[in-house]
Amino acid sequence: MMPDLGKYADAVLSSYVVSILLLVVLVVMSLRAAKKARAELQKLEDRRRG
């Protein structure tokens, strides 16, 4: 299944690993920030409603 990357295996694999890792970090951080912001606003609105 794994293609034979020959002598450039390190370059190709590290490119994919670094990029996918950065994209995953970006998505996770965006989701966490979204959840936190929504919860804070909800809490504040609930408090205002009494």
Add this chain to the structure above:
Amino acid sequence: MASLWEYANPVKFIRTAETVLPWVSILATVTLVAGLVWGFFFTPDDYRQGSTVKIIYIHVPAALMAINVWFMMLVTSLVWLIRRHHVSALAAKAAAPVGAIMTVIALATGAIWGQPMWGTWWEWDPRLTSFLILFLFYLGYMALWEAIDNPDTAADLTAVLCIVGSVFAILSRYAVNFWNQGLHQGASLSLDKEENVADVFSTPLYISIAGFILLFIALVFLRTRTEIYKRRTKALLARERLG
């Protein structure tokens, strides 16, 4: 058809985001995985570059996004400056970290690709240098948003910075054409059949590009909605403090 300006209403924007976000996210994941898996596992090696050609499926879409995210920020910044729609300023703010990450990916994969092909990780070549400056503009843009307390002032100043930075976004794209020197090749994708990469490489590349674009759209919807929530929270807290 609804006017585009309706989406400048935060409530309308949030409602649209709630509807669109799940679909765009699924589409982005499927397209991105399809493009990268096809490119990595099912494309042949290039006769000159060997297996390093597989880096193209990440490097080119990331570089394309790095430049075009800045242009999206330019458009939304201009909308803010001219029409004072808060959502457009917040959309620019939300897009900046995505653009910055795309620039890092383009720079990192370019360096990793460059080492075996050019014999060097880095060269002060026009395209590489303008890309590095574009990355610094992204950092400056995000820092400026964080440094200023008043959101309207921050939106004004970052919009001006965005206009200035657009020069480097244009240079990043056209540096190869402006200065016919340096190591970096011209565009990989072209309408000219002679210049375009072979179909066996270009089809998964187009899919990967579509995946990156959809991922960007999903992230901008998500992050802009977050910025709207944060702004609303800030406004409510300020109102509480006043009375």
